[in-house]
Every structure is written in C-alpha cells, then in structure tokens.
C-alpha cells in the first residue's frame with residue numbers, strides 16, 4: 158500500500174539554514190495495516206504524511222502510495238487516499254451534511270451516491286443528529302469525527318490521519334477511536350490507516366504497528382509489545398534502607414537479564430528483560446546479603462520507556478501537542494488537499 162525508499166525532505170529556510178525535516182525514510186505498509194507514527198514535535202511526522210499525500214514533493218527518494226508514484230501520478234494517489242490534516246478542517250459555516258456533500262462533489266460522486274455516502278458516514282461516525290447543524294456549533298470531538306468522515310467520502314482504502322485526537326478529552330478520544338475501529342471493521346475491503354499521534358497510550362492500545370520517528374528518521378518499527386520487550390524491559394522497583402541501596406544495586410547489576418540499575422535514596426530501580434521472572438532471584442540474593450526489602454513493585458514498560466531507551470529523552474516531556482511555530486502556517490486542511 159505504501160512503499161518509500163530513502164524519502165527525504167529538506168526545507169531551505171534561508172541562505173544559511175536548511176531544515177532536514179525527513180532524513181531518508183524507507184518504509185513498507187501492507188494493505189489493512191493500522192500504523193501509528195509516534196514522535197515528538199518537529200520529528201517530521203506531518204512532513205512525511207504531506208509527501209505521501211502529494212501535498213509537497215520529496216527533496217529526494219521515492220514514495221509509492223496505493224500503487225502510484227507520488228511525483229509521477231499525484232492525481233491517482235489522491236483519488237485513492239483520504240487525508241485528515243492536523244487541526245480542524247471542515248468549513249465552519251457549512252452544515253454538517255452539506256460539508257460531506259461538497260466533498261463528495263469534489264471527488265466527482267453523483268448527487269445520489271454522495272447523499273448515500275454522506276448518510277452512511279454520518280451514521281458510522283454518530284453524527285446523524287448533528288447533520289443539519291452548522292459545523293461551528295459542534296463540540297471538539299464531533300468536529301474531529303466530521304473531519305474523519307470528510308476524509309472517507311470517496312471510500313478510500315488508505316486513510317491518513319494527522320493527530321486525529323489531539324485536543325480531545327480522554328472520553329472523546331476513546332470515542333473517536335471506537336468509531337475509527339468500527340468503520341475499519343465494517344469496511345468491505347481491508348482499510349489501511351496511517352496516523353500520527355502524541356498520545357503514547359493510544360499508539361499502544363490501538364495500533365498494530367508503531368513507527369517511532371525522531372529527527373526525521375524512523376528509529377523503531379514494530380508492534381508496541383515487541384518494542385517494549387526488546388527495547389525497554391520491565392522495571393522492578395525495590396524500597397530498602399538507604400544504607401543498603403548500594404549493596405542491592407550491586408547484586409542487581411550482576412543478575413542475569415539486568416539492563417540497567419538506578420539508585421536514589423531508598424529506591425533501587427532495576428530495568429530487566431523479564432521483571433516477574435527476575436524478582437524472586439533478586440529477593441533471595443538480597444536476603445542472603447542481609448538486605449531487607451520493604452517493598453517491591455514490577456511495572457511493565459510504556460512506549461515512553463521505549464522512547465527513552467532509544468533517545469535518552471522522554472516523549473512525555475516533549476509532547477505538549479503544540480507544534481513549533483513555523484509549522485503552523487504550512488498545515489494543510491483536507492479541503493486544500495482535495496479541492
């Protein structure tokens with residue numbers, strides 16, 4: 158469905174400054190995959206999506222989307238894909254159903270087909286009650302669902318969503334996801350979805366495959382579970398007498414499977430491949446060395462631990478949901494894309 162080779166985008170900002178937004182991404186996405194692209198602000202997520210959706214040309218490298226080269230056949234690519242850009246897209250003073258009908262026209266659907274499709278989408282995304290309301294009167298969650306509906310008017314088998322849930326409260330986020338997944342299951346052909354997100358839990362729960370992007374490069378690509386097991390490992394936290402923390406840390410450091418050990422006052426944190434498996438042995442060794450363990454907790458890693466293991470930085474700290482100022486002006490809307 159998607160095949161890129163060394164896809165690269167440089168933005169020449171001034172004579173002395175070039176931003177290397179995307180640095181040689183090679184990627185294959187099979188039909189029916191649900192891929193989440195995770196990365197901090199400025200990682201190159203939107204730029205990658207904009208190249209794949211033909212909005213901007215690559216500086217170098219190639220990309221085939223739905224079987225067509227994005228540079229040679231942009232119109233074929235556009236006809237085959239749906240794109241929901243970052244930020245709200247629908248025209249504010251239109252009514253909800255009209256917004257969908259207009260998009261249908263853009264894609265050359267005849268009036269009857271456009272109407273049937275609009276009704277299907279309103280139903281699938283739970284917007285039937287809002288059909289005659291003005292877009293500007295919708296709640297954030299309803300509006301984002303409308304954006305998704307707009308991206309799906311022409312029944313594309315490949316949908317790109319750029320931060321579909323940013324700015325929604327947890328309830329609305331869950332709700333949007335439920336709709337996206339329901340639609341995907343209901344679709345007669347396999348539907349491929351590529352989305353970007355700042356929300357680690359979302360990528361973790363819903364995506365079948367997670368691409369971690371940082372500084373314009375894919376730094377990890379696997380299922381969330383595999384990434385967590387391979388890159389982060391479980392965290393076993395011991396609470397001990399502060400005087401004995403160093404002894405326990407030394408024991409843990411020698412134990413098989415240990416990846417790293419950190420001590421702070423009365424806490425010893427052990428990163429290990431298999432936390433539940435390693436803990437009994439660590440407790441026995443602590444006991445033998447006369448270290449009294451007051452408490453032990455085993456926590457499974459999160460995708461943030463994965464990002465931390467890969468980059469030494471926490472994604473949580475950088476993921477404030479607000480992009481760098483200079484990207485705001487270039488954010489497209491589906492209307493711009495499709496009109």
Ligand SMILES: Nc1ncnc2c1ncn2[C@@H]1O[C@H](COP(=O)(O)OP(=O)(O)OP(=O)(O)O)[C@@H](O)[C@H]1O
Nearest residue numbers: 168178197198199200201202203204480481484487
């Ligand atoms: N038109 C442009 N001109 C100059 N620089 C740009 C342009 N578009 C993007 N950039 C820069 O390219 C880099 C990647 O930006 P991009 O929007 O792809 O990041 P992102 O991963 O989508 O971030 P966010 O999470 O904030 O949406 C950033 O440094 C950004 O400032």
Ligand SMILES: [Mg+2]
Nearest residue numbers: 202203243480
């Ligand atoms: Mg972006």
